[in-house]
Amino acid sequence: MKVSTSLNVFGSSISRLEAIRRCAAAGFQVLDMNYWDLQNEMLQICWSEEEAWAKEMRAYADQLGVRFTQMHGPVHGGTFTNLVTGLTLDSFVGLAERSLRSAAILGIPWVVFHPTDIAIDGKETYEEILDYNLNFYRRLIPVLEETGIGIALENGCSVQGYNRFFTVAEELAQLVDALDHRLIGACWDTGHAHVQKVNQVSAIKMLGDRLKATHIQDNDGVSDQHLLPYQGTIDWVELVGALKEIQYSGDFTYEAHNGVNKLPDGIRDAGLKYALELGNYVVSLEKEKG
Numbered sequence: 115m116k117v118s119t120s121l122n123v124f125g126s127s128i129s130r131l132e133a134i135r136r137c138a139a140a141g142f143q144v145l146d147m148n149y150w151d152l153q154n155e156m157l158q159i160c161w162s163e164e165e166a167w168a169k170e171m172r173a174y175a176d177q178l179g180v181r182f183t184q185m186h187g188p189v190h191g192g193t194f195t196n197l198v199t200g201l202t203l204d205s206f207v208g209l210a211e212r213s214l215r216s217a218a219i220l221g222i223p224w225v226v227f228h229p230t231d232i233a234i235d236g237k238e239t240y241e242e243i244l245d246y247n248l249n250f251y252r253r254l255i256p257v258l259e260e261t262g263i264g265i266a267l268e269n270g271c272s273v274q275g276y277n278r279f280f281t282v283a284e285e286l287a288q289l290v291d292a293l294d295h296r297l298i299g300a301c302w303d304t305g306h307a308h309v310q311k312v313n314q315v316s317a318i319k320m321l322g323d324r325l326k327a328t329h330i331q332d333n334d335g336v337s338d339q340h341l342l343p344y345q346g347t348i349d350w351v352e353l354v355g356a357l358k359e360i361q362y363s364g365d366f367t368y369e370a371h372n373g374v375n376k377l378p379d380g381i382r383d384a385g386l387k388y389a390l391e392l393g394n395y396v397v398s399l400e401k402e403k404g
């Protein structure tokens with residue numbers, strides 16, 4: 115389990131090439147390309163321009179000796195009817211397909227997507243929402259099979275009428291199992307689960323080999339703060355123990371941008387080095403015997 119970070123530690127304040135360079139210089143060997151941060155730009159360009167972009171990113175990462183192992187895919191919106199401005203469901207599917215083709219160029223095996231409600235404060239039952247998500251994510255299967263790239267569906271956290279479902283491992287597992295495809299698995303966001311007061315040890319064990327990706331972040335148990343481990347109240351010894359117990363083979367991927375990008379730029383590189391050292395400490399934690 116290698117410690118990785120999303121490039122979102124720099125927000126959109128610097129170019130992606132510069133973000134790759136600075137993460138590599140801090141010592142990270144594996145990275146997460148955050149396509150979500152780029153989706154508005156991607157919507158403005160055609161595939162051949164995006165393809166050239168992905169090739170440039172890959173070549174630069176290769177040159178620096180770092181690998182992309184995870185991607186946060188594009189996000190349709192808070193629900194399937196409250197879409198991000200400029201998107202329709204069909205244009206989102208097109209963007210998702212492009213993100214998977216870019217992931218293939220970048221060498222990324224798993225791209226993370228959000229299962230959601232149909233509408234804010236919707237009245238649909240769990241079964242209806244499950245069915246909607248099944249039908250929606252099935253649309254990506256042809257491109258998954260063509261590229262060999264997988265999608266990992268992430269647990270959300272419920273806020274103001276959003277994400278009534280798929281916040282617990284049982285529902286996420288049910289969605290993944292119903293999709294029943296070797297290129298579809300789960301992503302566990304530790305911060306979302308902490309806000310939901312989920313028992314993360316049981317959740318991770320229940321997901322077992324469905325778990326393909328992680329979003330590692332901490333918070334106070336109340337709001338989704340995206341902080342580094344120990345800046346919140348998650349029990350990291352237990353959590354890492356559960357990841358080891360299921361022999362999770364992906365990376366320990368920070369989605370902990372607020373632990374770094376709130377710093378003035380002049381100290382962010384030191385913040386990143388600290389984040390990596392902290393991550394290496396956390397993944398080496400062992401539960402005390404006896």
Ligand SMILES: [Zn+2]
Pocket residue numbers: 268303329369
């Ligand atoms: Zn996340």
